[in-house]
Amino acid sequence: MKPEKTRQNRDSGGDILQGKGSPFRFSDRLVPYPDALADMEAQVAALASGNGREQLWFLEHPPLYTSGTSARSEDLLNPGAFEVFEAGRGGEYTYHGPGQRVVYVMLDLGRRKKDLRAFVASLEGWIIAALAEFGVTAGVREGRIGVWVVKPDGSEAKIAAIGIRVRKWISFHGISLNVAPNLQHFEGIVPCGIRDFGVTSLADLGIDADLAAVDAALIKHAPDHLNL
Numbered sequence: 001m002k003p004e005k006t007r008q009n010r011d012s013g014g015d016i017l018q019g020k021g022s023p024f025r026f027s028d029r030l031v032p033y034p035d036a037l038a039d040m041e042a043q044v045a046a047l048a049s050g051n052g053r054e055q056l057w058f059l060e061h062p063p064l065y066t067s068g069t070s071a072r073s074e075d076l077l078n079p080g081a082f083e084v085f086e087a088g089r090g091g092e093y094t095y096h097g098p099g100q101r102v103v104y105v106m107l108d109l110g111r112r113k114k115d116l117r118a119f120v121a122s123l124e125g126w127i128i129a130a131l132a133e134f135g136v137t138a139g140v141r142e143g144r145i146g147v148w149v150v151k152p153d154g155s156e157a158k159i160a161a162i163g164i165r166v167r168k169w170i171s172f173h174g175i176s177l178n179v180a181p182n183l184q185h186f187e188g189i190v191p192c193g194i195r196d197f198g199v200t201s202l203a204d205l206g207i208d209a210d211l212a213a214v215d216a217a218l219i220k221h222a223p224d225h226l227n228l
Contacts, residue, residue: 078188099181
C-alpha cells in the first residue's frame with residue numbers, strides 16, 4: 001500500500017516547506033551539485049553560530065557522480081559519462097540523478113548523542129522504516145554501508161546510500177534512496193567501492209511509487225529515528 005501524499009506549501013523562492021517551523025524543505029527542480037554544496041555550507045555555518053535551524057532538504061540532482069574522501073580513481077569506470085564532483089563527505093563514488101530521492105540532513109548532533117556511528121545507524125533505521133511502508137524488507141549488512149534488499153532472484157542489492165560529514169557536531173550531506181532512477185547510470189562507477197553487489201530501486205523491485213509517496217514515508221518516520 002502506498003502512503004498518502006503529503007500536502008505541501010510553496011514559498012516565494014520555489015522551495016517547499018512543511019508548515020512554519022518545520023525542518024522539511026523541498027526543491028522540485030534539479031539542483032546543480034555546486035549550488036547544493038554552497039547551500040549546505042551556509043546552513044551549517046548558520047546552525048553552528050546559533051542563528052540557523054535544522055533542516056532536512058529533499059531534492060533531486062541532474063545526472064552526476066560524486067566522490068567522497070575515500071574514493072579510489074580506479075572505481076571511476078567511465079570518467080566521461082557525467083560530471084564528477086568532489087563532495088567532501090565520507091565514502092567513495094556514488095551517482096545522483098532524476099528519480100533518486102536525495103535528502104541532505106543538517107542536524108545539530110550536539111543536541112542529541114555525539115556518536116557518529118549511532119547517527120549513521122539512525123539514518124539506516126529511518127530508511128528501513130520508510131521502505132517498510134511499501135512492503136519492502138530492507139536491512140544493513142556488516143561491512144557494507146547503506147541499506148540493502150534481497151531481490152526476487154535472491155541476489156542482494158543496495159537501494160539507498162549514506163554519506164555524511166560533520167563539522168562542530170553539525171551534520172550535512174545525507175542519504176540517497178533509489179525510487180526510479182536510470183540504474184544504467186551507475187555502471188560508470190563502482191558504487192561505494194563495492195564490486196560484488198549491484199544497485200536496485202523501488203521501480204526495479206516492481207513497486208509503483210512516486211517521490212511524493214516516498215517523501216510521505218520518510219516524513220512519517222523522521223521524528224522517531226532522527227529525534228526531531
